[in-house]
Amino acid sequence: MEKRILVTGATGTVGNETVKALSAMGAHVRAGLRSVVKGENLKRLPGVEVVEIDFSRPATLTAAFTGIDTSFLITPFDEHQVEMAKQLIDAAQKAGVRHVVRLSASGAEAEPGIQLGRWHREAEQYLEAAHLHYTHLRPTSFMQNFVNQHAQSIQEENAFYLPLGNGRVTYIDVRDIAAVAASILLHPEGHDGMAYTLTGAEALSGDEVASALSQATGRAISYVDVPEEAARNAMQQHQLPAWMIDSLLELNGICKANYASGTTDTVQEITGRPPHTFADFAETYKACF
Numbered sequence: 001m002e003k004r005i006l007v008t009g010a011t012g013t014v015g016n017e018t019v020k021a022l023s024a025m026g027a028h029v030r031a032g033l034r035s036v037v038k039g040e041n042l043k044r045l046p047g048v049e050v051v052e053i054d055f056s057r058p059a060t061l062t063a064a065f066t067g068i069d070t071s072f073l074i075t076p077f078d079e080h081q082v083e084m085a086k087q088l089i090d091a092a093q094k095a096g097v098r099h100v101v102r103l104s105a106s107g108a109e110a111e112p113g114i115q116l117g118r119w120h121r122e123a124e125q126y127l128e129a130a131h132l133h134y135t136h137l138r139p140t141s142f143m144q145n146f147v148n149q150h151a152q153s154i155q156e157e158n159a160f161y162l163p164l165g166n167g168r169v170t171y172i173d174v175r176d177i178a179a180v181a182a183s184i185l186l187h188p189e190g191h192d193g194m195a196y197t198l199t200g201a202e203a204l205s206g207d208e209v210a211s212a213l214s215q216a217t218g219r220a221i222s223y224v225d226v227p228e229e230a231a232r233n234a235m236q237q238h239q240l241p242a243w244m245i246d247s248l249l250e251l252n253g254i255c256k257a258n259y260a261s262g263t264t265d266t267v268q269e270i271t272g273r274p275p276h277t278f279a280d281f282a283e284t285y286k287a288c289f
């Protein structure tokens with residue numbers, strides 16, 4: 001029988017690509033979204049139905065998980081993300097979902113690690129203790145962060161600013177996370193109890209990222225390494241909350257120290273094709289810059 005799949009956070013960066021990937025693979029997928037208006041583009045895809053999910057309204061969770069076989073649980077970067085994840089896991093278990101894939105982050109298993117990783121590990125442990133089959137996906141930093149966070153300064157100043165020094169990062173294209181998730185959601189056999197660190201194939205410095213963006217756009221784009229205090233001040237000026245500033249600076253600190261520069265072969269092993277390179281990403285998204 002055809003699997004019924006639910007993706008939460010379906011209007012987000014990873015959720016959107018995952019729903020598209022599942023639809024392209026001919027799956028029947030329920031896209032869980034907070035704003036039905038934002039989900040208009042998803043509604044038009046073959047095999048996709050949309051359902052409202054608001055983590056602050058538990059009744060929406062009960063309805064969304066009813067009749068679901070496998071589910072991809074995505075929660076936002078939020079100081080309440082652990083409670084959100086626990087609520088989703090409880091709702092999935094109650095509804096009898098067979099297998100849950102959960103979006104975590106690389107380094108979640110590190111001890112003592114960083115705040116972001118500790119939040120994800122707490123949610124992972126809650127899932128491990130639940131009566132569900134599960135798979136943790138632990139991606140590195142997304143290439144699409146350059147679209148979501150840096151497109152404006154690249155468009156206006158031909159530069160992006162980050163406190164990364166000469167640290168190298170193995171960015172991953174969100175389309176590869178989506179392809180891995182879709183494959184496991186459709187064929188979960190063999191993935192129960194697994195934790196997969198998902199990376200791109202190459203660790204890049206800020207200058208190498210700038211060079212790939214320059215190549216794709218035909219303009220000279222620069223990476224500007226900023227001191228941590230300057231990065232903190234800029235985020236404060238943009239009125240980011242203190243918890244977010246602290247956790248982003250902590251994350252940038254480990255990237256600067258090269259702790260985010262490892263690679264795995266998992267994308268290739270699960271999808272049968274190599275991950276997108278940063279050059280591929282830059283070419284596809286060049287209109288955003």
Ligand SMILES: NC(=O)c1ccc[n+]([C@@H]2O[C@H](COP(=O)([O-])OP(=O)(O)OC[C@H]3O[C@@H](n4cnc5c(N)ncnc54)[C@H](OP(=O)(O)O)[C@@H]3O)[C@@H](O)[C@H]2O)c1
Binds near residue numbers: 116
């Ligand atoms: N960015 C990175 O480099 C990176 C790397 C590794 C791991 N991660 C992890 O990836 C996850 C975030 O994924 P993403 O970037 O795809 O997320 P995202 O683009 O920020 O989207 C978050 C999704 O959650 C939904 N949402 C937020 N609050 C909600 C609520 N109260 N009720 C229902 N839905 C709600 C949003 O809906 P609306 O559209 O309505 O707001 C949206 O669909 C985080 O756990 C983060 O730690 C990120």
